Amino acid sequence: MCFTGKKNNIVETPAEPLEPVLHGSTAIGSVSLAVAKAGAELQQIPLYHHIAALKSCQDQDRFHIPVSLVTLICCGRTSPGKLNLLEEVILVPKPGQGVKQIVTTTLKLQKEMMRIMMATKAGVRDTAAQGAPAVSFERPEQPLDLITEACSNLQLQLGTDAHLALNCAAHKLLDRSKGKYEVAAGVLKSPDELVDLYQTLLHKHPAVVTLIDPFRGEDKEQWQKLSNAVGNKCSLLSEVTNVSQLPAGGKRHILKLVNETTISDLIRIASHPVSLLLKSTPLSAESGGDTGSQLLSPPQAVGLGLDYIKLGGLHGAERMTKYNRLISLEEELAQRGILGGFFFLSLPSFSSFFQWNSLSLQLFLFLFFCLTDSEQGQRLASIPRSRPPQRRHSSLRKSWNIFQHLVLFCHI
Incomplete structure (x- = not known):
């Protein structure tokens, strides 16, 4: 490709490997x-x-x-x-x-x-x-x-x-x-x-x-x-x-x-x-x-x-x-x-968008688990963050345990 003006030169671009297609098949x-x-x-x-x-x-x-x-x-x-x-x-x-x-x-x-x-x-x-x-x-x-x-x-x-x-x-x-x-x-x-x-x-x-x-x-x-x-x-x-x-x-x-x-x-x-x-x-x-x-x-x-x-x-x-x-x-x-x-975005470098403090991170994880089940979420939302829920519901207790482990992992 040739460019005119002060940048007038011809640059040979290295060929890139192309996926095989039929010639003339632009449609x-x-x-x-x-x-x-x-x-x-x-x-x-x-x-x-x-x-x-x-x-x-x-x-x-x-x-x-x-x-x-x-x-x-x-x-x-x-x-x-x-x-x-x-x-x-x-x-x-x-x-x-x-x-x-x-x-x-x-x-x-x-x-x-x-x-x-x-x-x-x-x-x-x-x-x-x-x-x-x-x-x-x-x-x-x-x-x-x-x-x-x-x-x-x-x-x-x-x-x-x-x-x-x-x-x-x-x-x-x-x-x-x-x-x-x-x-x-x-x-x-x-x-x-x-x-x-x-x-x-x-x-x-x-x-x-x-x-x-x-x-x-x-x-x-x-x-x-x-x-x-x-x-x-x-x-x-x-x-x-x-x-x-x-x-x-x-x-x-x-x-x-x-x-x-x-x-x-x-x-x-x-x-x-x-x-x-x-x-x-x-x-x-x-x-x-x-x-x-x-x-x-x-x-x-x-x-x-x-x-x-x-x-x-x-x-x-x-x-x-x-x-x-x-x-x-x-x-x-x-x-x-x-x-x-x-x-969040999938690019590794975009992690800077979410430099959250511990409380904000726990709140995000808390809301994540609340949203997984509206009924369990309503129960969990009424429980103070500092102590585990005193509930007999096994699924809810499992979610709380996962939540606590994630918070611990993020602290580490």
């Missing part, structure tokens, strides 16, 4: 989705309900809305500035928020960021293909400093109310003739030097909890080295088009959907132990156009029971249509009384 995904929709119509049930039944082979009575990871700004190779490394800076919302609240918060944050940049005469020249502003920066810490300042102005506590994820897309930056990554125009870093750069960046900005594709897949030693250094506070994710072997230090996959991805593929991948979320990318997204593609629709994500969904930024009719569909699905599930939630 497979659309046909599969059409068949799934037809099946849902014949049974007179919503699409998400039909997909959930296909996945679990039984009716599901509770659904949850995936957490939306929203792209804030883009600073990749096609951006106007010198910085190449951060293709996307992504907002990771605090769990428990509704889609409408996430979108509203993101819009306020982007508006404040634009105000700050206009005051410094930086401004935004274009909108990137990912649906977010393409901003000119020279160093990787600059976009993070901007977001930190904007959050401070909005009294949004970065690291508590929200976290950040960085899509580095390092495989696009490799100069294969030199074996180095061009993190900025004219600035080359070896894989080991890139490890040091990430460590410095994460030390300065602890709100960054995820790095996506920090290296190409072949740099297994650096994946492991970075994971050993920051793995307890930051997750390393690998973006793939099919479920393949994780890099040595990788924690999860991000599945990038292509036109050949079928509903059966999605069900199989969503059940995979290292699958994290699905990312929808139309074929023409590289050129920045909206295609109206329905490769990943919100009903699919809900039916698959995903924890996360990445639809890009809030610019563009196609992307906003999907965000609006997520909002309407959330309202629909709430009205039907089948909207469920989750108390």
